[in-house]
Amino acid sequence: MQIPLVDLKAQYDSIKDEIDQIIHNVIKDSAFIGGKYLKSFENNFANYIGIKHCIGVGSGTDALFVALKTLDIKDSDEVITVANTFIATSEAISMTGARVRFVDCDKDTYNIDVNKIEKVVSKKTKAIIPVHIYGQPADMDRIMEIAKHYGLFVIEDVAQAHGAKYKNKSIGTLGDIGCFSFFPSKNLGAYGDAGAIVTSNNELAQKARMFANHGRIEKYNHEFEGINSRLDGLQAAVLDVKLKYLEKWIERRRAIAKMYNEELRNIVVIPYVMPETRHVYHLYVIRVRNREKIITYLQEKGISTGIHYPVPLPFLKAYRYLGHKPEDFPVSYSIKDEVLSLPIYPEMTDEQVSYVIKHLKDAVKRYS
Numbered sequence: 540m541q542i543p544l545v546d547l548k549a550q551y552d553s554i555k556d557e558i559d560q561i562i563h564n565v566i567k568d569s570a571f572i573g574g575k576y577l578k579s580f581e582n583n584f585a586n587y588i589g590i591k592h593c594i595g596v597g598s599g600t601d602a603l604f605v606a607l608k609t610l611d612i613k614d615s616d617e618v619i620t621v622a623n624t625f626i627a628t629s630e631a632i633s634m635t636g637a638r639v640r641f642v643d644c645d646k647d648t649y650n651i652d653v654n655k656i657e658k659v660v661s662k663k664t665k666a667i668i669p670v671h672i673y674g675q676p677a678d679m680d681r682i683m684e685i686a687k688h689y690g691l692f693v694i695e696d697v698a699q700a701h702g703a704k705y706k707n708k709s710i711g712t713l714g715d716i717g718c719f720s721f722f723p724s725k726n727l728g729a730y731g732d733a734g735a736i737v738t739s740n741n742e743l744a745q746k747a748r749m750f751a752n753h754g755r756i757e758k759y760n761h762e763f764e765g766i767n768s769r770l771d772g773l774q775a776a777v778l779d780v781k782l783k784y785l786e787k788w789i790e791r792r793r794a795i796a797k798m799y800n801e802e803l804r805n806i807v808v809i810p811y812v813m814p815e816t817r818h819v820y821h822l823y824v825i826r827v828r829n830r831e832k833i834i835t836y837l838q839e840k841g842i843s844t845g846i847h848y849p850v851p852l853p854f855l856k857a858y859r860y861l862g863h864k865p866e867d868f869p870v871s872y873s874i875k876d877e878v879l880s881l882p883i884y885p886e887m888t889d890e891q892v893s894y895v896i897k898h899l900k901d902a903v904k905r906y907s
Contacts (some may be wrong), residue, residue: 541841542882543889545719545724554780561776570772583782584632584735588702588709590717592744594736595770596751599698599720602734603631603668605682605768606716609736609747610692612637612665615701619659620668620696621651621850627720628670628696629852640664640855641861643868647811649824649878650677652870656685666692670699671710673847674726674792674821675786675812679705679713686714694718701727702789704817711737721778726792726821727785729774729795788885792820795883795892802896806878806903822847826877833879836902842895845880 551558552677556628562575570576577595585593596602612618614636620628623644632639640659645652650696651669667686679695693714697703703721705712711717721733736747749756754765796818802811808826812818824847827833834844851871853863882895 540894542843542895544776544843544845544882545884546886549897553886558777561780562773565772565776567575572769572771574772576772576776577770580779583779586709587782590712590737591739594744594748594751595775596734596736598732599734600627600631601717601768602718602736603628604634605747605751606694606718606736607631607635610666610745616665617631617661617663618666618668619656619664621670622853622868623649624670624672628668643870646870648675649814650675653678653681660689664691666694668694668696670696671703673824674700674703674819676703676705676710676816691835699821700819701725702785704833705730705821706815716743726819727778727781730777733770733774789819791885792883795887796820796823798892806900820883822880823883824878824880826874827879827903829834830877830879832906833902839900843882846878846899847880849875851875
């Protein structure tokens, strides 16, 4: 049996007729930039998460950059984010000229450790970017308390948590701005790079939309210099079709995660889920010893796995100039050799899940 980490073809096959038709319609209408397909998706996605404005952009990285620029983050400013995530988050901060300040992750959720945020707040700090890692919401109550106390903006990085909820509120709606990636492998994925910014602040929404479109609303009426980052009509149309299935797909992910949890809880370190949250399991991440041997064993059985992430951001070559040491981020550093992502996607069958569980148990028993 061959089981990929994610199966995008299986998803396409399940909605092929709708996808093919909508792509045909966009091409027929030549609605490639802007237009009704983009507007439809932006409205529907805003309604889905319960927020006033959705602005489609070219990628999740662009969404973060545009959000930061919309909030006037600039040279000499500092922005706080977590050490355990993909580089896009910190990269967007650096793109503004600001300095990134990393905080270690929580030992249970792997999200930003809210008890360590205040230690890096300075007079130069302007914003916090919590990342809802793997599909699990960060501790937003505490983050918003800190932000309010110090007068900081909060930009939620929701690249991995479409549909996740914190105390019955959709992630992305709790801070000043929420930023989404629709990279193809996401829970809601396009057929290429794509992203979105969401907010209920009218002024921020207008500024973000303008900045992402050359600093304009009307053609040739440029009020300031911006960039070119627009969600094109084809991607918007694909996302609009998929959005109708997102809740169904999330519930299947959660069902698969439940099967994993029940069978693996005494075998490996399974994901911890905070109370009053809805984890959407973009990734199902466990912790194991002898990871490389287990990966090799599973590969021999046709099971693909992933590592998210093998090197915490502060220890990448790109951030060597910051001079961080392992003891600065003990949790992120300690889990880097143990985290392992198991296959999880809505089209995965119970038989496939059981196959993964069986062989993972065998591998752990052999190499424990």
